[in-house]
Every structure is written in C-alpha cells, then in structure tokens.
Amino acid sequence: MSTARAAAILLAKELRLELRTRELLNATIVFALVVVVLFSFSFDPTSAESRRLGPGLLWIAFLFAGSLMLHPSFGREQINQTLDALRMAPISPFALLLGKIFANFLFLSAAEVILIPIFAVLYNVSLMGVIWKLAIVLALGTAGLCITGTVFSAIAAHARMRELLLPLLLLPILAPLLIAAVEATASLFAERPGLDRTWLAFLAGFDIVFLTASWLLSDFLLDE
C-alpha cells in the first residue's frame, strides 16, 4: 500500500475516533479560550494594545493548547496496545506518523477557526481584510507545531510523567516557530497590514526541515 493511501486511511480512523466523542476538540477549544481570557487580565485590552500584544497572546494560546492536545495522539494508542497492532500492519512507519500529523493538524486548525473570531471580538481587532493571509500564517505555523508535536508525542508515550514531559520537550523546540509566527501575524495586525514574506518563508522552512527529519527518523521512532 502506498504511503499516501495508508496515511489517508489512518487519518480517517483518527477523525472517526475523534468525531465519536469530540472530547479532545472540546477540551482544546475551551482550554485555549481560558488562556485568551486570562490574558485580558495581564494587560489593558484596548484596541492599540491588542494589536501590539495580540499576536503573541494568540500563538502562546495555540502552543499551549497544542502541547496538551498532542499527547493523546500516541497516548491513546497505549491503553489497548493498539500501537503494536498498527505497527504490525504492512505500512511504513512514516505513513502512520503522517496520518496522525494530518489528524492533529485538522483538530488544531478547527480549534483555531473557532478561536480567531472570538479573539477578534474580545480584543477589538478587525481581521476582515487579512483573513486569507492570516489563514496562510496559521496553516504554516500549525503544521510546524503538529509535525514536531506528533513526533514528540510518540517519544513521550514511552516515558513516565508523559503529560508533563511533552510540553517540556516541545515548547523549547518551537521557539523559532513562535518568533516567526508571531512576527508574521503582527505584520497582519498592524495599522497598515502587509504580510511579511521573510517570516512566511521561515515558517515554511521550519516545516520542511522537521518534516524531512520525521520522515528520516520515523523508522527508528516507531520500530520497537
């Protein structure tokens, strides 16, 4: 079976599993919302201040939500040893990883789609003119977060204290992604919005570097 087809089947399985309960999605959205609301107490959320601090706030909320949401990705497979079953299937380990990366990407994107309008309303930021450009930044940033996060979820699944370990491993590695995503978003939140292409290229580079690394290392990551 080709990698793409195997990944698509696994993606369908992940989506089916999630849509039955929606527990992951609900918890993620509410958690990110709590972060967004709590931030309003840390500074005066006037329109000017929100434009200045909003991009950082938004990405910190996504990063924290992502680092918590990604744990069940492999953690869930441990309960009934279903990971062993998946590994016995005649598919490449990268297909398994790719299916999960796509699934996490969709979950987190769904959360973002719900959160962005709420954020715009709560913080008085008008996003109508830049919504498509913002979608590109969000997609590239979320992809980087999900690629590294899914790999680290597989690493953390074998450790003790795995819920705490995943953010610990993931957040420092995302420092360059956070800078690039915040700067790209800030260029859209500015008085005269214009997408900063340097940061967009940097985000794409981040995604490519770590996707390639995951492809090369997936055999080792999932072989035991």
Added chain:
Amino acid sequence: MKSRIPITLVVAALIFFAGYAALFIAPDERTMHEIQRIFYFHLGSWTAMFTALTIAFVANVGWLLTRKPRWDWLGVSAVEVGVVACTSGLITGVLWGKPAWGIWWTWDARLTTCFILWLLYISYLILRGLIDEPQRRATLSAVFGIFAFLDAPLVYVSNRLWRTQHPAPVLFGGADSGLDPTMVKVLLFSMCAMLALMLVVLADRYRLERMRHELDELRVAAETRSLSAGPALTSATRG
C-alpha cells in the same frame, strides 16, 4: 585507571596556565579593563559546548545506525558535559554583561540560542531519566537529540532576523576588528585548555556510563541465575 592520572594532571596544569595567562600575561583591554579577562574562559566554555554537542549529535546518529551501546554512552556523556559547559558559558556571560554592557542579560541571537539549547538539552536529560527500558531510552533520546541539534540553527537565524541590534562581532568581524596578538595567543591557549578539560571529563563520564551498563548486565545475569537455581538462593544474591 593509572593512565588517567597523568592526563588529568596535564589538563589541570593547562587550566592553571590558562588562568595565569588570562590574568597576568594578556594585555589590558582599552575600555573594559580587568573585567574583560573573563572573556578567555567565556569563549572557552562555548568552544567546549559546541564541540560536546556536535559529538552528541554524531553519537545519536551513530546509535540509530549501528545500535552499538557505546554510541549511546557517548551521547549521554557528551550532552551532560555540553550542558555543564553551556551553564558555565551562560554564567560567565551574565557576569561579564553587567559591567560591560550595563545589563545582565539581553535577548540577542547568540544568548537566546544558547539559552534555548541549554533548555533543550536539559529536557534531553530529563527524558532519559523517565524511560526505563535501555534500548528504547537510547533510541528515543537519540531522535530527540537530533531534533534539538537541528533546531539550533533555526533558533539562531530567527533571532538574528528578529533583533538586529546585538553587539557587533569584535572577533572575526572584519579588517579593523581584530585583537592584540598576545590576546589571540592567550585566547587560543585557554580555548584549548577548556576543550581538553571537556574531553577529559567526557572520557570519565563515558567510562562511568559503561560501568553502569556492565553493572546492569551483571544484575540481570545474577537474577536469571537465582531464578533458575530456585528460591533458596534468591535472598543471598539480592543481598
């Protein structure tokens, strides 16, 4: 065991002379005066750190490709030594920053990169502590180590693009930057001394890791023997 004593003494002498050279031989710096002398050890720490972390990266790749335990021992030893060198670089940097720049810390590209590297490799060591099964621990920490190493240039580039007001390079900066020739000699000497110190500690740490591994194997062997010999022997071997 005996062969380690002379080499350790040589390294101790090197560090001693590097300290002497930094304090008494190197000329006074024009603007920063005495405080600048910390620089010889500051840069030495960074040299040691980058060498150690590169060794760790090679060891991580080596383990994944060959599955020979010695690569794993080398990997964890190099990361530990690298973290110590990084800590020393950060502390000497902060001590130097206050009198030289007037601030303890600035979020410039190099400082931030090293701080993030420090966090990443501390996480590497924490990760190792949380996985019990040795094969799995070696493989998963090797994968994480490779990701962390790949992240370093990205952290540097992103910070470089982001904040451009960091102090201009004095060393290797351009035609008129340059150092006094005596300073260069003292600097190279102290860098070699720190590197030698790092390598000696690394070799010792590697030996320790190998002995731990051997001890584990002996324990397993003893337990299997006591199991096959019957319950009567169990308490004796455990004790």
